[in-house]
Amino acid sequence: MPCSGRNSLRHDRLHRAAPGRTELWPRRRGPGEHAEVSTVNLFTDVARPVLFRLGGGDAEHAHEWTLKRLASLPAPALAALRSRYAFSAPVDVFGVRFPNRVGLAAGMDKNGIALPAWPALGFGFVEVGTVTAKPQPGNDRPRLFRLKESAAIINRMGFNNEGAAALAERLAAVGPLPVPLGVSLGKSKVTPLDEAVDDYLTSYRLLHPYADYIAVNVSSPNTPGLRTLQDKDSMAALLKALNGPVPVLVKIAPDLTEPAIAELLEVCLEQGAAGIIATNTTLARDGLAESDQHLAGEAGGLSGKPLTERSRAVVKFVHDETGGRLPIIGVGGIMSADDASRLLDAGASLVQLYSGFIYRGPDLVRAVARSARPIRSHRAR
Numbered sequence: 150m151p152c153s154g155r156n157s158l159r160h161d162r163l164h165r166a167a168p169g170r171t172e173l174w175p176r177r178r179g180p181g182e183h184a185e186v187s188t189v190n191l192f193t194d195v196a197r198p199v200l201f202r203l204g205g206g207d208a209e210h211a212h213e214w215t216l217k218r219l220a221s222l223p224a225p226a227l228a229a230l231r232s233r234y235a236f237s238a239p240v241d242v243f244g245v246r247f248p249n250r251v252g253l254a255a256g257m258d259k260n261g262i263a264l265p266a267w268p269a270l271g272f273g274f275v276e277v278g279t280v281t282a283k284p285q286p287g288n289d290r291p292r293l294f295r296l297k298e299s300a301a302i303i304n305r306m307g308f309n310n311e312g313a314a315a316l317a318e319r320l321a322a323v324g325p326l327p328v329p330l331g332v333s334l335g336k337s338k339v340t341p342l343d344e345a346v347d348d349y350l351t352s353y354r355l356l357h358p359y360a361d362y363i364a365v366n367v368s369s370p371n372t373p374g375l376r377t378l379q380d381k382d383s384m385a386a387l388l389k390a391l392n393g394p395v396p397v398l399v400k401i402a403p404d405l406t407e408p409a410i411a412e413l414l415e416v417c418l419e420q421g422a423a424g425i426i427a428t429n430t431t432l433a434r435d436g437l438a439e440s441d442q443h444l445a446g447e448a449g450g451l452s453g454k455p456l457t458e459r460s461r462a463v464v465k466f467v468h469d470e471t472g473g474r475l476p477i478i479g480v481g482g483i484m485s486a487d488d489a490s491r492l493l494d495a496g497a498s499l500v501q502l503y504s505g506f507i508y509r510g511p512d513l514v515r516a517v518a519r520s521a522r523p524i525r526s527h528r529a530r
């Protein structure tokens with residue numbers, strides 16, 4: 150599919166807003182201490198404390214509540230958000246035109262229920278999913294934890310989703326977005342690993358007509374055995390099967406060794422993958438604040454600030470190893486515009502946010518989109 154043709158680029162006006170404070174987790178004020186009106190940040194000082202208290206502090210409750218609100222925003226509200234947050238700095242990557250370099254990472258809107266809200270919040274592309282061929286409930290709750298002092302999240306959602314057919318139906322009803330749409334595919338939990346290719350293929354056939362790119366998720370730590378699909382032979386078989394008109398990118402784990410990544414990159418180049426998404430969440434528990442240590446033992450993938458350096462190292466390795474031949478979407482621990490710039494400098498062409506958006510809100514999207522503006526001509530992208 151001619152990717153940029155489906156989702157025509159709209160040029161949004163830039164509205165400058167007063168600069169907000171930049172700290173991720175502001176110091177609690179003492180009695181008698183007041184925030185100065187001029188430095189109040191609407192998201193970190195007002196919205197976030199309310200959102201983080203919803204459902205008695207249950208992170209998944211807040212997530213669902215927020216998605217529902219975003220899904221039901223009327224057109225005037227979307228227009229108001231767009232005029233505040235949208236930013237145009239177009240760039241072409243793997244044959245697709247992106248209005249700016251910052252996208253919504255997979256997992257935030259798995260079933261695509263709030264699609265019009267994301268471009269209005271400034272995202273230059275949206276990755277829905279991960280979806281699986283069969284609908285599935287995911288793991289038991291609680292399965293999502295905020296590690297606030299560490300600006301991190303642990304999740305073991307387990308691909309809870311309504312299934313590929315339901316997403317296809319929703320995408321058909323919504324119609325084209327003003328930004329490119331990526332669709333992330335995973336393996337259904339009940340499907341044995343040796344039938345994984347057919348499982349991905351089922352989802353691919355249902356969803357590729359709506360996608361500007363397909364992300365093959367073989368790196369979630371929360372589906373037993375899934376990460377073994379990153380092995381050379383499995384990866385080759387999968388990419389061969391998904392060879393079609395839509396660019397296919399492979400999302401990799403930050404926990405792979407360099408030789409394993411190198412082997413995977415070789416397969417991706419051989420099989421004509423369009424790019425790499427680096428990285429998914431980590432099984433490591435480095436970089437946690439003392440006050441979050443009691444959550445370190447929760448099973449699942451860690452994201453956010455503790456992942457910043459590792460994902461940057463992986464992006465740099467992928468870029469160096471391929472000599473820039475495989476475009477990279479950099480994701481993992483982008484908590485500031487500076488983090489994003491450093492990921493771009495390491496070799497990413499585009500970036501995505503998940504945890505940073507939870508902790509910093511849409512101001513971060515705008516800041517990243519604006520700082521990621523310069524087209525770096527020294528790299529083949």
Ligand SMILES: Cc1cc2nc3c(=O)[nH]c(=O)nc-3n(C[C@H](O)[C@H](O)[C@H](O)COP(=O)(O)O)c2cc1C
Pocket residue numbers: 254255256257259278279293302303304306308333366369400428429430451452453454456480481482483501502503504505
């Ligand atoms: C709650 C949650 C659910 C996620 N679900 C998915 C998913 O379904 N598919 C996927 O590829 N990545 C998923 N991710 C990983 C993110 O897309 C991203 O790769 C990772 O969180 C690192 O980025 P961050 O540090 O900005 O959060 C999820 C992350 C979180 C926190």
